[in-house]
Amino acid sequence: MGETATGPLIIGEEYFEDPHSVHARLREESAATRIVLPRGLRVWLVTRYEEARFVLADPRFAKDHARTNELAARHWTGEGDPVMFDQSLVRHMLNTDPPNHTRLRKLVTKAFTPKRVEALRPRIQEITDELLDAAGQGEVDLVEALAFPLPITVICELLNVPMDQRDDFRRWSNILVAGNQPELMHEAGAAMAGFLAGLVADKRADPGDDFFSALVHATEDDDRLDEVELISMAFLLLVAGHETTVNLIANGVFNLLRHPDQLEKLRADRSLLPGAIEEFLRYEGPVNQATFRFTTEDVQVGDVLIPEGHFVLVSLVAANRDGSRFPDADTFDITRPAGGHLAFGHGVHYCLGAPLARLEGEIAVGSLLDRFDIGLAAEPDTLRWRESTLMRGLYSLPVSLSDRGAH
Numbered sequence: 041m042g043e044t045a046t047g048p049l050i051i052g053e054e055y056f057e058d059p060h061s062v063h064a065r066l067r068e069e070s071a072a073t074r075i076v077l078p079r080g081l082r083v084w085l086v087t088r089y090e091e092a093r094f095v096l097a098d099p100r101f102a103k104d105h106a107r108t109n110e111l112a113a114r115h116w117t118g119e120g121d122p123v124m125f126d127q128s129l130v131r132h133m134l135n136t137d138p139p140n141h142t143r144l145r146k147l148v149t150k151a152f153t154p155k156r157v158e159a160l161r162p163r164i165q166e167i168t169d170e171l172l173d174a175a176g177q178g179e180v181d182l183v184e185a186l187a188f189p190l191p192i193t194v195i196c197e198l199l200n201v202p203m204d205q206r207d208d209f210r211r212w213s214n215i216l217v218a219g220n221q222p223e224l225m226h227e228a229g230a231a232m233a234g235f236l237a238g239l240v241a242d243k244r245a246d247p248g249d250d251f252f253s254a255l256v257h258a259t260e261d262d263d264r265l266d267e268v269e270l271i272s273m274a275f276l277l278l279v280a281g282h283e284t285t286v287n288l289i290a291n292g293v294f295n296l297l298r299h300p301d302q303l304e305k306l307r308a309d310r311s312l313l314p315g316a317i318e319e320f321l322r323y324e325g326p327v328n329q330a331t332f333r334f335t336t337e338d339v340q341v342g343d344v345l346i347p348e349g350h351f352v353l354v355s356l357v358a359a360n361r362d363g364s365r366f367p368d369a370d371t372f373d374i375t376r377p378a379g380g381h382l383a384f385g386h387g388v389h390y391c392l393g394a395p396l397a398r399l400e401g402e403i404a405v406g407s408l409l410d411r412f413d414i415g416l417a418a419e420p421d422t423l424r425w426r427e428s429t430l431m432r433g434l435y436s437l438p439v440s441l442s443d444r445g446a447h
């Protein structure tokens with residue numbers, strides 16, 4: 041049980057092209073399956089909705105970066121050693137449990153409440169309009185023109201990070217998040233850590249009125265972050281802030297274009313937009329397998345007993361296609377009640393940026409539809425998905441745009 045007939049499932053290229061049919065098979069077979077990740081780490085993968093929620097909320101599925109390193113060595117079947125993240129990037133809230141998690145998260149929650157985020161609406165609209173002006177007409181890669189630059193600009197402005205090294209930052213971030221180019225990981229990690237250490241130093245010398253400067257300058261009386269915690273916090277916010285929302289926008293528009301009836305419905309009734317964003321998140325969410333957790337004791341997950349000290353990954357994409365929770369789960373329907381999806385996770389690590397991501401998604405897609413008639417400019421099967429178990433996203437999305445004003 042929990043293993044395919046031929047032994048652990050090895051995740052490879054075909055998985056990235058179509059994870060949904062692999063998930064459908066695994067969901068059918070058992071609550072958790074042993075898999076081997078592309079570079080050789082053995083983990084358990086959870087694909088059913090109920091069990092996904094259970095694992096995400098139960099403290100026996102723990103996070104602790106020090107233990108993660110030790111366990112990675114134990115469960116490694118690949119060549120050489122598992123490549124670890126640069127140690128100055130890992131001491132952030134998504135790598136730790138309460139009480140330390142509670143302390144770190146408390147320091148930044150205020151900056152991301154729905155009210156604070158709503159205040160960003162005019163600026164997000166302005167950035168979107170500028171990007172759409174620049175996109176022009178004709179054939180355009182929507183990832184480059186809108187889906188990537190919008191969220192990265194917003195998060196850089198929020199943290200008051202200069203934009204001149206944006207391309208370097210994107211390259212390091214892509215390498216670290218995909219994790220499939222071990223030979224580049226050390227260099228990318230060190231470069232990223234160096235860049236962020238410089239950012240912290242700049243904010244010490246010349247604070248702005250952004251909340252990251254406030255964190256750097258917290259006094260001894262307030263809760264104070266040490267240098268590595270500051271660097272790790274900046275890393276998490278910048279990476280989480282831009283690796284994900286790009287996929288919400290691009291995957292969402294891609295699925296709208298593949299389902300013209302749904303696109304027409306949305307054009308005809310724009311009050312459907314918030315619900316459509318939820319369906320984008322459910323049907324093809326930006327995060328596939330949530331971040332690493334490990335068992336602190338033997339734990340029963342549905343029909344499978346997962347031993348102590350094993351890694352467990354939850355596929356949010358798979359859970360959101362579980363037909364026992366979402367009827368006709370493989371049907372893309374922007375009018376369905378998609379609430380309760382797990383695209384933002386669940387439990388204490390539930391996404392801090394969810395209100396910001398939803399707002400960016402609504403403004404981006406709404407503005408795109410307002411301004412343009414839009415069609416896919418490539419056969420859907422020719423588009424390439426990133427070879428990442430963490431992210432579900434397209435490398436590029438070629439579309440044709442024609443100004444609606446011209447009609």
Ligand code: HEM
Pocket residue numbers: 133134135145195276277278280281282284285288325326327330331332356382383384385386388389390391392393394396397398
């Ligand atoms: C559509 C876009 C987004 C999606 C789908 C998404 C998804 C997620 C998920 C699934 C988690 C939990 C991971 C786990 O438990 O393993 C998470 C955590 C987190 N997200 Fe997002 N995210 C998005 C956008 C953002 C944005 C814009 C920010 C902005 C700062 C952000 C910041 C964070 C942070 C800080 C955490 C860690 C929370 C904690 O550990 O308590 N996310 N996100």
